[in-house]
Amino acid sequence: MHRIHVSRHIYALFLLFGAALFLRAYRITQVPDIVHIDEAGLGYNAWCLANFGIDRYFNEMPVYPENFGGGQSPLYTYLVVLLIKTVGKGSLSLFLLRLPGLIFSMLVVLFGTALISAVYESRKVTLTATLLLTFCPYFIMHGRYALDCNLMLGCSTVALWLLARYVKTGRLSHLIAYSVSFGLVMYSYALSYIVVPIFLCLITLYMLWCRKITFRRALLSALCVCVTALPILLFVCIMLFELPSMSFLGFTVSPTAASRLADITLSNFRNNVIDIIKCTLTHDGRPLDAVSPFYTMYGISIPFILAGFAVSCRRWLADIRSRTYSHGFLFFSFYAAGLTAIGLSHGYLYRANYLFIAYLYFLVCGIVSVYRFVRAFRTYFIAGLGAAYVLCSVLFIRYYFTSYSPAETIPQFVPDCEAVIYARSLPGIDDIYLDYSGVSEFYTAFFPRSPYLIAETAHEDGFGNLHFAITAQTPINPENAYLVLKNNGAFLDALNGSGYSWEIAEYSAHYLYYSP
Secondary structure, rough: OHHHHHHHHHHHHHHHHHHHHHHHOOOOOOOOOOOOHHHHHHHHHHHHHHHHOOOOOOOOOOOOOOOOOEOOOOHHHHHHHHHHHHOOOOOOOOHHHHHHHHHHHHHHHHHHHHHHHHHHHOOOHHHHHHHHHHHHHHHHOOOHHHHHHHHHHHHHHHHHHHHHHHHHHHHHHHHHHHHHHHHHHOOOOHHHHHHHHHHHHHHHHHHHHHOOOOOOHHHHHHHHHHOEEEEEHHHHHHHOOOOOEEOOEEEEOOOOOOHOOHHHHHOHHHHHHHHHHHHHHOOOOOOOOOOOOOOOOOOHHHHHHHHHHHHHHHHHHHHHHHHOHHHHHHHHHHHHHHHHHHHHHHOOOHHHHHHHHHHHHHHHHHHHHHHHHHHHHHHHHHHHHHHHHHHHHHHHHHHHOOOOOOOOOOHHHOOOOOHHHHHHHHHOOOOEEEOOOOOOOHHHHHOOOOOOHHHHHEEEOOOOEEEEOOOOOOOOOOOOEEEEOOOOHHHHHHHHHOOOOEEEEOOOEEEEEEEO
């Protein structure tokens, strides 16, 4: 009978993992129906690095690639470089660009399940966590577009699981594994430079107090983290102390992203923390990570997250007196380190992606605590809560894959590649004006050209006969083609009132005007 229950548990997990993969991979190139500007920049950077060994700003194999004058975390960029060189055979597609996000989103599901299983050692609680990881909006949405910082959630989840495994076994190999993994986290996002040191200091002091680690092993752990993250540490030192660029293991370490740490300040710490708690529990108005009324983890989760946070804190405060290790502190300290990083910077939902593994634990803890408290009404509680989550999930999934359209609110992030291809094929066209807000990366990401060639042919608003902005000063000439956003009423009126005869082709976010 025990074997039957175990088999059912394994089958249920595999079924949920399959559902999770489907929800993350299905129509990944169409949903979301825009390309974030940072996606486009990352994609062109990766293509340049894969084919020429430089980013689009001519930095040779940078440890921290440059993007729009700032920086872009190296892990995502170099994963796309690897995909371009292998799967893409030198070419980039939107699928390859978004594939690392999908993979790391699945790592959150797999290792998040393993992490909760290690904490609770209960099949029912483990399945509850897997259900939440599979169907909660944020866990689905964050991995479906190529924002470099989003990989920190997957990296952190793996690292936390390895740390929990070390606490359980005490093996030296497990200590090295979790230490190296936290070093790798620092390649995923700039805020990890604050989160990882604070968290590791807190959890190591706690483990020392609870006799889960020796001082010598704590020093070894710190050494493993520093060695693994050495290129990043050198990069940070160069930025902080304004040192000259240097070469390291074939990569260039240079201050190409000085602006990444320029906004670190204590001046608005309290408001930043309050704002990020609000938007991570609800949404921040940006449609790529969460939408109203579904929020990040559904509104029904919020009271359980708050209850779980309170219960978790009470338990580890009680355990600390007896020097007994509590997994609650693992998540509390990681959450506190994450809030500190956001407080010192400024918060958008995507910048706080790593907090959601702590929210998962607090949510599970809250549900389990309420379940244990209600006793005589447990069956009704589980039935009602399950029905509520099923309803929310069905409504969200239906909305997300049928009605969800960020292009309706930010159409300037729609490249309309087919329209560009058609405009380039038209005979007798002198110049092509693309309503891309002056951002050439929307074109070069999907129609890449050598950065050296672009530099040779570039002028103020584009290169060659391509122009990436349409303004009131854009000349109207029947020998030109114009790809105009549908909401750019002023220029559309100017074209229609110009007295010229135009052919008009309609695309998802643009009209293409050209002379027959």
